[in-house]
Structure formats: C-alpha cells, structure tokens
Amino acid sequence: MTPHAETTGVSGISIALPLALLAVLSAALAVETGFVNIGRRDAALAAPETVIIAPHEFQYRDATEYFRRGLAVDAPKRKTNVRTPLAIMKYQTSLAEYDGCVADRACPEPEGRSATSGDDTPVTGVSYEDALRYANWLSQKTGKTWRLPTDFELAYAAADRFPDDALGVDADSKNPALRWLADYEREARRAASSDPAPQPRGSFGVSQTGLADFGGNIWEWTSTCNKRVDLEKETVIDDPGPTDCGIMIAAGRHRAPMSTFVRNPKGGGCSVGSPPDNLGFRLVRQPGFVESIEDFTRHVVADMIGGGLLKGVQRSDDEG
Known part of the structure; x- marks a missing residue:
C-alpha cells in the first residue's frame, strides 16, 4: 500500500x-x-437516591460454591477492570418506599413488621419474588428501569464493606483438621447480631464508594443464582439456569444462599451456617438510552x- x-x-x-x-x-x-x-413512560414518582460507582479495577471472589474430592474449597478470586459506571440505590429500600407498592396492591405486606419501625427503616421480611415485584412497580412509577443487582455488582458497589468468605486453606490440603478449624472460625465471625432489629438509615456507616449501611444486620437479595462446581471432575454440580433457579444469593456480612420464597431467614432456607438477621434489598438503575x-x-x-x-x-x- x-x-x-x-x-x-x-x-x-x-x-x-x-x-x-x-x-x-x-x-x-x-x-x-x-x-x-x-413508549417512554411518564414519571409519577421521584426516583430513590442513588450513588454512581465510577469505573475502577476490582477484585472479586466468585459466589459459586467449589468442591474438590467432596470438600469445599475457596472460590477463585479474579481481577476485573470494570469500564462502565453503576447507578445503585444509596440506601436499602425503606418501609415508606415499599409501602407505596403495597398501597397499589403490586406488592404483598412485608412479614414481621415491627410497630416501632419508622418510615426510614429498611423494609425486611421480603422474599426474592417480593423484591422483583417492587422493582417492576418502581420502574413503572419512575419511568426508569430498576432491577436487583448481581452479586458481582453488589460486591463492586460495597467495595471495602463486602466480605471475603474464603477459608484460607490450601485447596490441595488433605488435612481435615485445618479445614474444620477454618470453618469453625468463619462461622464464629458470622454469629448473629446482638441487636438484629432493623435500624434507621445511616446506622451502619458508608463504604468507600458511598454505599450506605451494607454489612449491617440486613442481607440484600441479588439476582445471582447459587451454583456448585466440582473442580476435580471439572463439571457443574448444580446450575439450574436463570429462569429455573430456586436458590439465590443474599449478601451482607456474609453470603447466604436463600430460597426465593423465604421472607424470614430464621425460619429456614439457608443452605448452611449462620442465617441472616433480616432480608431486604436495594436496586440498580439500568442506564437510559x-x-x-x-x-x-x-x-x-x-x-x-x-x-x-x-x-x-x-x-x-x-x-x-
């Protein structure tokens, strides 16, 4: 040329x-x-306050459960360069916000509502399906698209507040005592809160990225399905797919796989370990055109x- x-x-x-x-x-x-x-809809409701998580490099440990020779091993941790901003609710969805959906008969009443809870207290006693109903209602009311975050997005937004559930035991270790001790110490750190009652907004501080109250006594629903992988056989043990998944990841002080219909985590639905204190949620706003x-x-x-x-x-x- x-x-x-x-x-x-x-x-x-x-x-x-x-x-x-x-x-x-x-x-x-x-x-x-x-x-x-x-077909853009007219906004009839003010959108919730959001924080914009600026693109940055991020290290993420997969929410998938990994096994080798029948023993649980730490999920891999990978470095990711996120290139798009993420708009996510600064606070968890409040009782007052959720009550609007209940009043419109688009959402069921939350379970176990306390008579002393104020309007700015995060809504709890809601299932995964309840959170989806609220996201759909909010989208219709605000003219914006809202959805549950993935586990990755919530970890990305929570930054320093997001837990690392790793046992810290070599995946090739054949000493069961090391694994037992590591698991015992991890469960001890997951002990229930001394005061599990939902607290008003702002009670649990803010992450480096500006996300409020993550890691307090409310676990947040994500749209990530719980999966299990056998590393030895290099096969997926359990991956029901996004439309058939009945166990989703709720994240807080630790990750908890929960059945989608559960509203009270103390009543069952947690696969293993300490159950969450409460189940609530916050939403991601999908970017407009x-x-x-x-x-x-x-x-x-x-x-x-x-x-x-x-x-x-x-x-x-x-x-x-």
Whole structure:
C-alpha cells in the first residue's frame, strides 16, 4: 500500500466515525427530548437516591460454591477492570418506599413488621419474588428501569464493606483438621447480631464508594443464582439456569444462599451456617438510552486513543 493510500484510509475513518457517532447521538437526543416516542413512560414518582460507582479495577471472589474430592474449597478470586459506571440505590429500600407498592396492591405486606419501625427503616421480611415485584412497580412509577443487582455488582458497589468468605486453606490440603478449624472460625465471625432489629438509615456507616449501611444486620437479595462446581471432575454440580433457579444469593456480612420464597431467614432456607438477621434489598438503575450511548461513545473514543487511531487521524489531517 502506498503512503497516499494509507493516509486516505485513515482520513476516511476520521470522517466516518465522528459522523456515525453524531448520528447515534442525534437519535438518542431525539428520543430523550420527546421528538421520537418509543413508549417512554411518564414519571409519577421521584426516583430513590442513588450513588454512581465510577469505573475502577476490582477484585472479586466468585459466589459459586467449589468442591474438590467432596470438600469445599475457596472460590477463585479474579481481577476485573470494570469500564462502565453503576447507578445503585444509596440506601436499602425503606418501609415508606415499599409501602407505596403495597398501597397499589403490586406488592404483598412485608412479614414481621415491627410497630416501632419508622418510615426510614429498611423494609425486611421480603422474599426474592417480593423484591422483583417492587422493582417492576418502581420502574413503572419512575419511568426508569430498576432491577436487583448481581452479586458481582453488589460486591463492586460495597467495595471495602463486602466480605471475603474464603477459608484460607490450601485447596490441595488433605488435612481435615485445618479445614474444620477454618470453618469453625468463619462461622464464629458470622454469629448473629446482638441487636438484629432493623435500624434507621445511616446506622451502619458508608463504604468507600458511598454505599450506605451494607454489612449491617440486613442481607440484600441479588439476582445471582447459587451454583456448585466440582473442580476435580471439572463439571457443574448444580446450575439450574436463570429462569429455573430456586436458590439465590443474599449478601451482607456474609453470603447466604436463600430460597426465593423465604421472607424470614430464621425460619429456614439457608443452605448452611449462620442465617441472616433480616432480608431486604436495594436496586440498580439500568442506564437510559442516552446514558448507554454516552458510555458507548466514551469507550469507543478511549479505545481509539489507546490504539493510537485518533493520533493517526490527527496526523493525516495535518498532512492534508
């Protein structure tokens, strides 16, 4: 290829990419401003307060249960570079917020409501299905899309407050005493709270990322299904899939696999170990169309800069 041809190719990219991005952003703006209607709903309720978790590098230990030779081993921990911001409710869903859904007959009454609980007390005594009903109701009321976070997203948002459930025993260790002692110490750390009664918002502090009250005495439902993997056989022991899963991960001071219909964790549904004090939830706000396009544009530009493409474009334009 001649130098002239190479310059022409880069110049073509310099024109095509901005024009394509401009076209997409124009379409997004038309939708957002109402010139184009794609069924957007009118907001009838103010959206809950959220925090935006900025993209950053994050180390995550998988919520899946791993086994080798019939013994539980620590799940792998991997480093992930998260590239998109996450909008998540700063506080757990409150009684007052949930009561709006109950009043509209879209959600059932929470179980075991205390007469002394104030409006700003997090709602508890709710099942996984109840949380899904509330997310659907809130989406309809606010015109935004809300959903339960995955275990990964909740760990990412909670940052320093999220627990590491690792036993710390070598996966190849054949000494059962070491494993027994490590498991005993872990369960001792998971002992029930001295005061398990739900507390008002702000009672349990804030994470480095601005998430409030995570890791207090309320465990939060996630959309992550409990799975089990046999490392020795390299097979999944139990993976029912997202539509058939009956056991979901609730996260708090430790992870707890819970049946989706359970509202009172002390009444059963926890697979092993200490049950949660209470079950509640907070939601993630799915980005709107314009936000998604903006994120996409930023990533495209960042990739172009990282790959040296924009630098090459600038050179070709200068040479022209």
